[in-house]
Amino acid sequence: MDSATEFLFAKDVQSLGAALPYPHYSPLSQSLASENHPANIFSKAFDEAQRRIAFRARYGASWPLTEFWKDKIQEQMGPIYNFITPILEDAVSRKKEAVKLGADDDREVQDGESLIDHLINYTDGVDPIVLRDETLNILLAGRDTTTNSISYSIYMMAKYPKVLRRLRDEILSKLGSSRRPTYDDMKDMKYLRAVINETLRLYPAVPFNIRTTSKAVIWPSKIGGKPFYIPANSK
Incomplete structure (x- = not known):
């Protein structure tokens, strides 16, 4: 988590700075101070969001019925957005300032540049929300x-x-x-x-992957063969 957030956002979440986890029944169980450590708040929210995503995948298209009263992932995204949004806003602000000063012309990739800085510097007019979500996707892959x-x-x-x-x-x-x-x-x-x-x-870190078609599509087959029709929402 620390190396991934450093690479993506140039900001270490410092998960190793938090207290070591112990079973709840242990006399060395975590104190309230360690529970409120920023790294623990971020990591726990991130882990819980991943668990909810896996839960949704298990129920397929009927998952909204299990969250009829509220979106259970959205409530976990608050601590995550609280960490990422200020970093994103700061990077966008630096980009705008560089454009005003004319220092953005023919810019080369800098050593130690974070991914989010790189994306902002080399993509014009992209919605910051899209950048936030894309970097979160990569953080998901770099988590464990x-x-x-x-x-x-x-x-x-x-x-x-x-x-x-x-x-x-x-x-x-x-x-x-x-x-x-x-x-x-x-x-x-x-x-x-x-x-x-x-x-x-x-020991694969990702033992399987699931892709779902967003719309119906026809895939070509081998030469001389019939094409394949794949309905929408096929896994």
């Missing part, structure tokens, strides 16, 4: 995927020490003991890529 993959990679290397030794030898031969890898280095380290791919195969 990297954590899951790194954790299982460490687990697999602990389970197979021969793989760990071979991977370590490749990294040391390419980078030494102190140099940070470049994109070209990552491309050249074939065994590292194999370890990552095998970990993702065995």
Whole structure:
């Protein structure tokens, strides 16, 4: 969560700064102060919104019946929007100021530039709400995927020490003991890529995906074959 919010918004939500979670029955159970930590408020709202989305998917098109009296996701979006909206407004304000000063012409991508800054600087006239929702979609993908993959990679290397030794030898031969890898280095380290791919195969962060057609469509088939008709709202 911290790395994702830093990359997307240039603002760390600092989830690691909150108190460690304990079971409710533990004598070390979280205090009210830790419950009210901004990172916990944001993370809990984000997690609950994800759970409600999964709940809706389970009920398919009939999910509105389960939320007849109120939208249960909308009530979770308040803390999320409270975090994102000021960042978005600040980025839009900086963009407008740069345009007034003429400093926006032929602008190049800056090191350390957040995704939301990049989108605002290179898209004109886009609704800020659209930008907010798009970055939220990416945050959804970055919530636990990297954590899951790194954790299982460490687990697999602990389970197979021969793989760990071979991977370590490749990294040391390419980078030494102190140099940070470049994109070209990552491309050249074939065994590292194999370890990552095998970990993702065995323990995928996203084991399945669901797409739904927004309208009826006809897809072409192979040459000489009949096309496929796919009705609207097909999964």
